[in-house]
Amino acid sequence: MSRPDALLPRKSPRQRRARLTVASLLEAAAQLIETQGMDGFNTNAVAERAGVSIGSLYQYFPSKDALTLALLEREAGRFEADALAALEAPDGPAALRHLIGASVRQQLERPELARLLDEQEGRPELRAHLDKGRFGQLIDTLLQRPGLPRQMDAALAAADVAALIRGLVDGAGERRETDLADLQRRVEAAVFGYLERAAAAAPGGQGRECESGMRAGPGPA
Amino acid sequence: MSRPDALLPRKSPRQRRARLTVASLLEAAAQLIETQGMDGFNTNAVAERAGVSIGSLYQYFPSKDALTLALLEREAGRFEADALAALEAPDGPAALRHLIGASVRQQLERPELARLLDEQEGRPELRAHLDKGRFGQLIDTLLQRPGLPRQMDAALAAADVAALIRGLVDGAGERRETDLADLQRRVEAAVFGYLERAAAAAPGGQGRECESGMRAGPGPA
Amino acid sequence: MSRPDALLPRKSPRQRRARLTVASLLEAAAQLIETQGMDGFNTNAVAERAGVSIGSLYQYFPSKDALTLALLEREAGRFEADALAALEAPDGPAALRHLIGASVRQQLERPELARLLDEQEGRPELRAHLDKGRFGQLIDTLLQRPGLPRQMDAALAAADVAALIRGLVDGAGERRETDLADLQRRVEAAVFGYLERAAAAAPGGQGRECESGMRAGPGPA
Amino acid sequence: MSRPDALLPRKSPRQRRARLTVASLLEAAAQLIETQGMDGFNTNAVAERAGVSIGSLYQYFPSKDALTLALLEREAGRFEADALAALEAPDGPAALRHLIGASVRQQLERPELARLLDEQEGRPELRAHLDKGRFGQLIDTLLQRPGLPRQMDAALAAADVAALIRGLVDGAGERRETDLADLQRRVEAAVFGYLERAAAAAPGGQGRECESGMRAGPGPA
DNA sequence: CATGAATGAGTGTTCATTCAT
DNA sequence: TATGAATGAACACTCATTCAT
Numbered sequence: 054m055s056r057p058d059a060l061l062p063r064k065s066p067r068q069r070r071a072r073l074t075v076a077s078l079l080e081a082a083a084q085l086i087e088t089q090g091m092d093g094f095n096t097n098a099v100a101e102r103a104g105v106s107i108g109s110l111y112q113y114f115p116s117k118d119a120l121t122l123a124l125l126e127r128e129a130g131r132f133e134a135d136a137l138a139a140l141e142a143p144d145g146p147a148a149l150r151h152l153i154g155a156s157v158r159q160q161l162e163r164p165e166l167a168r169l170l171d172e173q174e175g176r177p178e179l180r181a182h183l184d185k186g187r188f189g190q191l192i193d194t195l196l197q198r199p200g201l202p203r204q205m206d207a208a209l210a211a212a213d214v215a216a217l218i219r220g221l222v223d224g225a226g227e228r229r230e231t232d233l234a235d236l237q238r239r240v241e242a243a244v245f246g247y248l249e250r251a252a253a254a255a256p257g258g259q260g261r262e263c264e265s266g267m268r269a270g271p272g273p274a
Numbered sequence: 275m276s277r278p279d280a281l282l283p284r285k286s287p288r289q290r291r292a293r294l295t296v297a298s299l300l301e302a303a304a305q306l307i308e309t310q311g312m313d314g315f316n317t318n319a320v321a322e323r324a325g326v327s328i329g330s331l332y333q334y335f336p337s338k339d340a341l342t343l344a345l346l347e348r349e350a351g352r353f354e355a356d357a358l359a360a361l362e363a364p365d366g367p368a369a370l371r372h373l374i375g376a377s378v379r380q381q382l383e384r385p386e387l388a389r390l391l392d393e394q395e396g397r398p399e400l401r402a403h404l405d406k407g408r409f410g411q412l413i414d415t416l417l418q419r420p421g422l423p424r425q426m427d428a429a430l431a432a433a434d435v436a437a438l439i440r441g442l443v444d445g446a447g448e449r450r451e452t453d454l455a456d457l458q459r460r461v462e463a464a465v466f467g468y469l470e471r472a473a474a475a476a477p478g479g480q481g482r483e484c485e486s487g488m489r490a491g492p493g494p495a
Numbered sequence: 496m497s498r499p500d501a502l503l504p505r506k507s508p509r510q511r512r513a514r515l516t517v518a519s520l521l522e523a524a525a526q527l528i529e530t531q532g533m534d535g536f537n538t539n540a541v542a543e544r545a546g547v548s549i550g551s552l553y554q555y556f557p558s559k560d561a562l563t564l565a566l567l568e569r570e571a572g573r574f575e576a577d578a579l580a581a582l583e584a585p586d587g588p589a590a591l592r593h594l595i596g597a598s599v600r601q602q603l604e605r606p607e608l609a610r611l612l613d614e615q616e617g618r619p620e621l622r623a624h625l626d627k628g629r630f631g632q633l634i635d636t637l638l639q640r641p642g643l644p645r646q647m648d649a650a651l652a653a654a655d656v657a658a659l660i661r662g663l664v665d666g667a668g669e670r671r672e673t674d675l676a677d678l679q680r681r682v683e684a685a686v687f688g689y690l691e692r693a694a695a696a697a698p699g700g701q702g703r704e705c706e707s708g709m710r711a712g713p714g715p716a
Numbered sequence: 717m718s719r720p721d722a723l724l725p726r727k728s729p730r731q732r733r734a735r736l737t738v739a740s741l742l743e744a745a746a747q748l749i750e751t752q753g754m755d756g757f758n759t760n761a762v763a764e765r766a767g768v769s770i771g772s773l774y775q776y777f778p779s780k781d782a783l784t785l786a787l788l789e790r791e792a793g794r795f796e797a798d799a800l801a802a803l804e805a806p807d808g809p810a811a812l813r814h815l816i817g818a819s820v821r822q823q824l825e826r827p828e829l830a831r832l833l834d835e836q837e838g839r840p841e842l843r844a845h846l847d848k849g850r851f852g853q854l855i856d857t858l859l860q861r862p863g864l865p866r867q868m869d870a871a872l873a874a875a876d877v878a879a880l881i882r883g884l885v886d887g888a889g890e891r892r893e894t895d896l897a898d899l900q901r902r903v904e905a906a907v908f909g910y911l912e913r914a915a916a917a918a919p920g921g922q923g924r925e926c927e928s929g930m931r932a933g934p935g936p937a
Numbered sequence: 938c939a940t941g942a943a944t945g946a947g948t949g950t951t952c953a954t955t956c957a958t
Numbered sequence: 959t960a961t962g963a964a965t966g967a968a969c970a971c972t973c974a975t976t977c978a979t
Contacts, residue, residue, distance in 0.1 A: 090398065095952055106961045107954085117953060172393050175448065177311065209460075212449065213442055217464055220441015221434060227396065228433065239430075239472055243438055246467015251460055285941095289979085292942060316969060327944045332971065510958090513963065532840065538949060548965045553950065614835050617890065619753065651902075654891065655884055659906055662883020663876055669838065670875065681872075681914055685880055688909015693902055758973055769940045770975085780974065 060119045060182045075113050075123075077103040082124050087166045091173075096120070118178055125170055125179065129187065132159045136191060145198030146245070152195060153240045156218050157225075157233055164226030171223060189215045202252030210251060217243055281343050281403045284336045296334050298324040303345050308387045312394075317341070339399050346391055346400065350408065353380045357412060366419030367466070373416060374461045377439050378446075378454055385447030392444060410436045423473035431472060438464055502564050502624045505557045517555050519545040524566050529608045533615075538562070560620055567612055567621065571629065574601045578633060587640030588687070594637060595682045598660050599667075599675055606668030613665060631657045644694035652693060659685055723782045723845045738776050738786075740766040745787050750829045754836075759783070781841050788833055788842065792850065795822045799854060808861030809908070815858060816903045819881050820888075820896055827889030834886060852878045865915035873914060880906055 081103035085093045096117050100107040114120040136155040142148035160167045173179060193211040196204060204210035218240055225236050287293045302324035306314050317338050321328040335341040357376040363369035381388045394400060414432035417425060425431035439461055446457050523545035527535050538559050542549040556562040578597035584590035602609045615621060635653035638646060646652035660682055667678050744766035748756045759780050763770040777783040799818040805811035823830045836842060856874035859867060867873035881903055888899050 096954080097952070100962095108956085108961050109959085111954070112959075168396070172396075175389070175393075212445060213460055213464070216441045216445030217438055218441075220437045220439075220444070223441070224433060224437030239434055239468070242471035243434070243464055243468040246469075246471045247460070247464040248467075250463035250467045287942090289942070291979090295942080317971080318969070328971080329944050329973085330942075333942070336971095338970065510963070512958090516963080537947085539947090549950080550952085550965050551963075554963070557950095559949065610838070614838075617831070617835075654887060655902055655906070658883045658887030659880055660883075662879045662881075662886070665883070666875060666879030681876055681910070684913035685876070685906055685910035688911075688913045689902070689906040690909075692905035692909045759975080760973070771940050771977085772938085774975070775938075 059116045060122050060178075071113070074103070074105055074109060078105065078110055078113065078120065079124050079127050082120060083127075083163070083166055086124075086169050087163060090165075091169055121173055122179055122182055125174060125183065128159070128167070128170055129184070132156070133187070133191075135159070139191070139195060145195060145201035148195045148198055149192075149201065149244060150237075150241060152192065153218060153244060154237055156222055157237050157240060160222035160226050161231060161233055161236070164229065168223050168226050171219060186212070186215075196248075202248050204248070204252055210248070213247065213251070214244055217247060280337045281340045281399075282336070283340065283344060284332070284334055287334065292334075295324070295326055295330055299326060299331055299334065299341065300345050300348055303341055304348075304384070304387055307345075307390050308384060311386075312390055342394055343400055343403055346395060346404065349380070349388070349391055350405070353377075354408070354412075356380065360412070360416060366416060366422035368421075369416045369419055370413075370422065370465060371458075371462060373412065374439060374465060375458055377443055378458050378461060381443035381447050382452060382454055382457065385450065389444050389447050392440060407433075407436075417469075423469050425469065425473055431469070434468065434472070435465055438468060501558045502561045502620075503557070504561065504565065505553070505555055513555075516545070516547055516551055520547060520552055520555065520562065521566050521569055524562055525569075525605070525608055528566075528611050529605060532607075533611055563615055564621055564624055567615060567625065570601070570609070570612055571626070574598075575629070575633075577601070581633070581637060587637060587643035589642075590637045590640055591634075591643065591686060592679075592683060594633065595660060595686060596679055598664055599679050599682060602664035602668050603673060603675055603678065606671065610665050610668050613661060628654075628657075638690075644690050646690065646694055652690070655689065655693070656686055659689060722779050723785050723842075734776070737766070737768055737772060741768060741773055741776065741783065742787050742790050745783060746790075746826070746829055749787075749832050750826060753828075754832055784836055785842055785845055788837060788846065791822070791830070791833055792847070795819070796850070796854075798822070802854070802858060808858060808864035810863075811858045811861055812855075812864065812907060813900075813904060815855065816881060816907060817900055819885055820900050820903060823885035823889050824894060824896055824899070827892065831886050831889050834882060849875070849878075859911075865911050867911065867915055873911070876910065876914070877907055880910060 078099060082094060082099045085098055085102060096110055097107055099120065100110045103110070110120070114123065132155060135158060136152050139148040139151040139155070142151050174183060189208070189211045192214050193207055195201075196207055196211055196214075221240050221243060222236065230236055287296050299320060303315065303320045306319055306323060317331055318328055320341065321331045324331075331341070335344060353376060356379060357373050360369040360372040360376070363372050395404060410429075410432045413435050414428055416422075417428055417432055417435075442461050442464060443457065451457055520541060524536065524541045527540055527544060538552055539549055541562065542552045545552075552562070556565065574597060577600060578594050581590040581593035581597070584593050616625060631650075631653045634656050635649055637643075638649055638653055638656075663682050663685060664678065672678055741762060744762045745757060748761055748765060759773055760770055762783065763773040766773075773783070777786065795818060798821065799815050802811040802814040802818070805814050837846060852871070852874045855877050856870055858864075859870055859874055859877075884903050884906060885899065893899055
């Protein structure tokens with residue numbers, strides 16, 4: 054907590070072995086969080102499960118928070134790899150649908166992990182170091198796409214959409230839902246419903262879009 | 275964690291002094307959680323801030339979790355006192371609007387507390403002892419009211435609406451929003467949008483309601 | 496008390512330093528029990544007297560009971576190292592005399608420690624994990640040797656002899672006796688007297704042994 | 717621990733109600749010790765089980781040790797009421813047999829209580845205030861009676877006999893024996909065996925008594 | 938006198954982090 | 959560089975005892 058860089062990985066692993074070590078540490082952390090909750094997530098246990106000494110863990114991560122952060126980023130990366138394809142969708146609704154799909158997939162793949170990491174993102178120590186709103190920014194971008202109702206405050210709408218997606222998928226995860234398609238359908242209902250009505254509430258909103266392409270299309274594979 | 279009743283209050287305060295002690299303990303816990311996050315929430319600190327000895331805390335709460343639970347219930351009680359009025363609203367939309375209002379008020383009054391307590395509700399040790407889904411059940415009831423689109427799976431829809439409200443208000447709390455009316459408007463957009471579209475998606479959905487009383491009315495007092 | 500393995504040593508010390516740590520912890524525990532009684536036996540004090548941090552104690556002993564158990568076993572080991580030679584004695588009486596000698600030596604060496612540890616053995620949490628009756632079993636074996644009166648219920652007789660030895664030497668320890676030879680003489684009187692008379696009481700007991708080799712011989716060195 | 721009289725009952729209960737309160741406190745203590753071991757024996761629990769406030773407990777007993785002591789004395793009194801009849805026995809062996817009978821009865825009636833209280837007697841804080849060796853003194857007296865082998869050191873022999881009886885009956889209690897007659901038989905074997913041989917070992921011991929009235933008679937009623 | 942709320946030193950235990958080897 | 963022994967601040971919780979009501 055002392056040094057300002059206490060959250061950055063201590064060194065980028067250049068050698069292959071080092072990269073492997075880092076990867077096993079992250080996966081060990083993920084598994085512990087999944088199976089035992091945040092209570093079971095302690096550095097000694099992570100090291101042990103990774104088959105590495107606690108000293109080695111601190112070679113690569115200067116603090117527990119740094120490890121948490123790295124895991125958060127690993128998951129964010131996985132999500133983005135999936136979500137960025139949304140940018141290539143033909144129009145706004147399709148793009149948004151793809152993004153929702155990515156969220157749903159991410160969540161239902163490792164629900165407990167996703168949910169608990171979501172909570173960690175709220176921790177003040179981590180928030181500062183998080184590419185915060187990368188998710189929100191992506192949505193922000195997509196909301197500009199044609200075919201979606203123009204929002205008064207785009208950033209706010211993006212944040213709302215992000216929060217709304219997160220709330221729904223976390224809830225589904227807690228209930229151990231597994232039906233991706235159904236969840237996708239409901240999230241789309243909420244997102245597109247919100248966009249339409251929030252926009253409409255603004256003076257001069259465009260009711261016309263009520264029957265636009267926003268109506269549930271085929272959705273992503 | 276030893277006894278099964280380790281979460282029930284240890285003894286009910288009979289004397290006035292005792293009731294005061296319990297109240298200060300709960301409020302001290304609330305304040306600590308608000309100002310320092312869950313990290314600052316430890317039994318010794320709670321007792322100190324309440325101006326009471328640690329022994330007194332354990333006279334009334336057999337464990338830290340019991341204290342957390344009691345706080346959770348205190349807040350749930352406050353919410354319900356506000357929310358139950360929804361049952362007296364003339365129709366479904368009005369009732370739902372009132373419920374959303376209660377949620378928004380609760381959240382924006384003590385945003386950090388509300389958010390962190392929401393997270394605590396997810397802890398397995400507590401979930402079991404929680405009147406789980408009191409919120410969801412209330413919504414479930416309201417969704418049956420006339421004026422709202424009939425949902426295929428009412429319980430699921432209720433859970434979704436609950437998750438969606440919670441996601442949006444938590445997000446607003448994190449961003450330290452203070453404009454209750456605007457937040458209310460957006461949550462209504464999401465909720466009514468979801469209900470309409472989720473219902474519509476079901477075969478034989480009723481497009482007619484698109485212009486029904488669900489459209490933003492004056493909102494709750 | 497939580498995990499079932501909370502009494503097994505947590506990890507075996509591999510490095511020399513670790514072995515030293517464990518040994519000092521055990522000896523510190525022994526000394527505290529000796530000098531301050533069980534009241535002074537608390538983990539923090541043990542660690543401090545051992546010149547080790549409390550954390551180190553818990554590296555090797557998962558709980559206070561585990562430490563107690565280990566100490567119990569250390570002492571049992573010392574006793575057995577001495578007592579097992581009894582098996583090589585030429586006949587029953589000689590063997591029994593040797594065993595009594597070992598008991599007497601053990602007791603008078605560190606009387607308070609021996610007495611208090613004896614009491615600990617009775618604690619339910621520990622009894623389960625104790626090679627219970629190793630002492631009794633040894634006696635059981637010796638009682639089969641020639642030259643000793645045959646007992647009706649050998650196991651019961653063995654238990655009685657064990658209890659009787661323990662009672663006498665504990666009592667002597669409490670009185671701070673130091674004359675090993677005299678104590679040995681009296682314990683032999685009780686043990687052989689018991690064996691002869693308990694056997695005689697059974698129908699067809701052999702009064703003949705009244706003047707056998709059971710009469711106090713020279714005893715062990 | 718401060719006042720020198722911290723172990724004496726704070727006041728002799730004169731009124732009938734007070735005597736009742738004291739009695740229920742003692743019995744509550746006894747039951748807690750029996751059922752939960754010394755761990756369950758704490759002042760608050762005793763008061764609660766006795767149906768009395770903790771404040772009242774401290775009205776009658778200035779400290780926990782005072783309560784323990786009083787319980788110890790209650791049990792000693794019960795024992796003596798039974799044992800003193802031994803003084804009226806016609807000869808030494810009969811008297812001793814009666815004493816053994818009293819010990820056996822006392823032990824098997826409430827074995828766990830008896831055993832744990834025996835251990836408490838060893839506590840330094842209590843030993844000082846105990847009519848120590850009332851048991852030993854009684855034996856001492858009995859050993860002077862005709863018909864028993866003369867011992868060199870009568871006090872030592874008495875202590876040995878006491879320790880030996882206690883060891884055997886405690887052991888039997890731990891094994892949850894219930895056959896009073898058999899236990900009595902074995903204790904007599906040990907006691908008389910010890911007396912005969914310990915005496916015989918002294919120069920000029922009287923082998924003659926080998927077949928004296930010490931041989932197991934009918935035993936006490 | 939009885940009550941029971943309040944006290945607080947004390948105890949067992951955890952876990953992030955350091956550093957000698 | 960990797961190891962794992964060691965550290966110690968921090969924390970949950972207990973219980974003998976006091977004292978205002």
